[in-house]
Amino acid sequence: MYRVSLFPTRDLHLSDLRVALINYICAKQTGKHLIVRVEDGDKAHNIDGKDQELLDIIALFGISYSHLYYQSDNFKYHLQFASTLLDRKKAFICFCPDEKATPYDGRCEHLSPDEVLNNPNPFVIRMKTEPISDSFVIMARNKYPTYTFACAFDDMLQGVSTIIQDEAYLENSSKEELIRHAIGYDQAISYTHLPTVHESEKSVQWLLDQGYMPEAIANYLLLLSTPTPTEIFTLEEALSWFDIATISKDSVHFDMEKLGFINREHIKKLSDMELSKRIGYACENIGKLAKLYTKEVSTTLEIKQKIDVIFAKKEPLATFEAESKLLQELIFNAPYFEMFDEFQAYLLEKSNLHDEAFFKPLHFWLSGSVQGLELALMYPLIKNYLKEIVR
Structure with missing residues (x-):
């Protein structure tokens, strides 16, 4: 057990x-x-x-x-066991004011029954040890076990x-x-x-909230000071080869960068639909898009933030306000194009814009940023949502 x-x-x-x-x-x-x-x-x-x-x-x-x-x-049983230890002289009642004092000076170990019964002060129960200075508390003053x-x-x-x-x-x-x-x-x-x-004040819940997946956290923790046949694995896979006898006794230090790498690898291993669901969507193409962002970020939270910006309501770029408004209207009313090159050529022709005045607003409307992933990679995954994206 x-x-x-x-x-x-x-x-x-x-x-x-x-x-x-x-x-x-x-x-x-x-x-x-x-x-x-x-x-x-x-x-x-x-x-x-x-x-x-x-x-x-x-x-x-x-x-x-x-x-x-x-x-x-089990508190009722703890009390019974404490009583048994007292009866067997394996433990003793201690009235010393500081129950946590170490080393203990042993002054209460040999109190007579009368001295114990007639003492009105609160007490603890200590375990008898050799030496007496190591005698430790097993029942606190509040009658609860340590x-x-x-x-x-x-x-x-x-x-x-x-x-x-x-x-x-x-x-x-x-x-x-x-x-x-x-x-x-x-x-x-x-x-x-x-x-x-060592060197981690972050709780498991905090890591989960930040978008580090359970699979990756488990992978990382089992990887620490343990020989493994592969660097990226699942808990179920570890059942076949994990050997507790091989764990090093050396200190273990938390490495956020390493965890980030492992998290990216596990994100890539998810099915596209599963990844999409984990970031709050339900579309395989959004899952594929999410995996593209592992080139830039390491967690599902960061990926979600990137994709949420794509679908968020956007205001025209201040530096290219007129150009942005023009492209927004053209994208919203554009016919469906299967290929990005055709879509881009259509916008270039209709807008008569060039260089930064074209490319920065276009990147902004499709990605929520003026730079980042290549639009040619993104377009096949978002082309069905263009009207929603530039609304």
Whole structure:
């Protein structure tokens, strides 16, 4: 059993997504179940609706799972386990005012039962360790378990056998093992810690909003410090060759330029109709036009902006106002031409315009800009929309 943890206190980070993707792949490769656990124990900082947002995002990336759990559903069991550890002298009550102080000085470890019962102050529960200075809190003053304590028992209760997580949780792993051993749980749980994706303060949702496609983001994250037979691939293709044992332990740094390159390649791989739909249209020719713009930009958002300008209501160019108005009228009333050369020759003859006075307004009306893609490449894809474009 593998598990993915989601935190409803914040956006999904790139490292979170990378961990989720690799857990999904390994679960598929080994034929084991993958569960998702929403780590909602920090009630004070949970964001309303964030859990569903996170679930929607991993679904967008094709990550399926067998069961969904909420950490808070196990709180009653966490209390029982804490009580058991106290009874077994594996944990102790601590009244020290700063529960997060490290190293801990051990002053509360040997309090007598009377000293505990007669002390009216709030307390935490600490795990006994050797040395005592490493004794860590497992139940906070608000009677809620710490994340480490909750994870230790949730993984046990839910039958998790393999944990793949970010290296930021490396210290937690040893504590979780200590907690489970203290309760008498002897089923082995294997751990793999992946290097954090550094130098990116951008969330996965931000990247999606900017037009980076799920296929490309997944491709990029799986490419990091992992030998791959090809640079551009899908998640499903990675199932056949991905090997977690080959992942480097070296630091991983986020590279927006590399992601942009991979995103362009995945845009090109989409069917013309699918790409058209992703940018808000439903025409194969618009999809073909969108692919032409990968010569200039890297994301579907940037492509959409380029194409939206083509169909937007435009005012004549100020520098060639009269010429622009003339060409607008001629284009609107022109007969249908299959070929761009014929269309351009017709406009040249009817307008009697030359050089910049002709070409800049023409490019502007057809593309929304006085420069950019060649009109000869664009024309076959927009010729059926000319009246709408120059309206």
